[in-house]
Amino acid sequence: MPQNAHSPLSLATWNVNSIRARIDRVVDWIERSDVDVLAMQETKCKDSQFPFERFEKIGYEVAHFGLNQWNGVAIASRVGLDDVERAFPGMPGFAKDPEAEQAQEARAISAVCGGVRVWSLYVPNGRELTDRHYPYKLEWLDRLRSYAQKQLADDAGVRLAMVGDWNVAPLDEDVWDMEFFEGKTHVSAPEREAFDAFEAAGYKEITRGFTPGPGVYTYWDYTQLRFPKKQGMRIDFQVVSPALAERAAGAEIDRDERKGNGASDHAPVIVRFE
């Protein structure tokens, strides 16, 4: 096989909102959807609690990064899982006050799968515009952008995919009602600028072009009947380097997976690379 040859790769990202509560659904979904790689967020468990064997049984290796019941990220792959990294270089932790030491959080894990460095990312929520978690979120995104920019500067042909729950709605049409989000996180100008900075650095968000809005979402709050009312948010994305972007052949949001009892509040988001 020539050195530069690559195989097709189907890559999914899904905030599963507890892997232990969702394991049957996740395994069923992987088998049904036949993806090569699944990046998961909010596994909500320690490494010692992660159900690795359920994935191994269906032919997937898993790398997990979980410290406690909060956050937690993982990558399942049937096309290799090499050179695992937990947290990206420069990734900040959260400090309760500026003088306090930063506490590490399990929000990023990466591995090389099928020739692509895949990052599974759970961007900090931000909570409120006045909360200390809000500047933390902006700093976290800026550091990630800085990491990504360096990867591209070092190798213009780098195959890098940053997928996950970005907790940013980049366009007004990515929420069901901008008036409702007035003064809230996820739609503020600094968050949108932090997200757009990846495209300015040469990266491309792949899913939107194949799944245009308005009214196309990846997350629906459990409360207030948001899902049946079609009141969601588009906050899960796949942001990839130029060499990978040119291979993108399709994308899909599996909205059906949000239905029924025992669903995560997020839908899986899949991209097919040629």
Next chain:
DNA sequence: ATGTCGTGGACGCCACGA
């Protein structure tokens, strides 16, 4: 179809995060 869901810790509920 459906007025939320998941975690841990001390219980049969509460606090917390989303």
